[in-house]
Amino acid sequence: MPQVVLTEKATDDLNRLYKFLADKNPTVAINAIRAIKAALNELAVFPAQGRYFDDVYREWPVPFGNRGYLVLYRFEHDMVFIVSVRHQLEERYS
Numbered sequence: 001m002p003q004v005v006l007t008e009k010a011t012d013d014l015n016r017l018y019k020f021l022a023d024k025n026p027t028v029a030i031n032a033i034r035a036i037k038a039a040l041n042e043l044a045v046f047p048a049q050g051r052y053f054d055d056v057y058r059e060w061p062v063p064f065g066n067r068g069y070l071v072l073y074r075f076e077h078d079m080v081f082i083v084s085v086r087h088q089l090e091e092r093y094s
Contacts, residue, residue: 002078004044010082017069017087028065035064036085039071043082047075057083 006014014033021029039062043050050058053072062069067088074081084093 002044002047002075002080004040004080004082006040006082007084009084013085017085032064032069036062036069036071039069040080040082043071043073043080047073047080061088 014036017036018029018033021032039060043060048058050060050071050073053059057072057074060071060073062071070086070088071082072084072086072093074083086093
């Protein structure tokens with residue numbers, strides 16, 4: 001099974017998303033991060049399931065609430081590199 005590796009950017013994204021929600025509702029923040037981590041575990045089992053974002057990256061939607069999140073990743077040699085995570089209402093990956 002491929003190993004999932006979070007880049008520093010992806011880790012920063014998760015912290016940012018958590019902090020944004022935790023300021024409003026800590027329980028929702030915890031549940032959102034759990035949903036994202038569950039999706040990352042799915043990518044470890046089925047790394048090719050995401051849609052192509054471009055020639056290098058894939059994108060995997062994470063349902064949560066009314067919108068959810070998007071995970072940008074690349075899959076190479078039994079490694080899934082999580083590049084970025086954003087809310088679906090954010091305009092682009094930073």
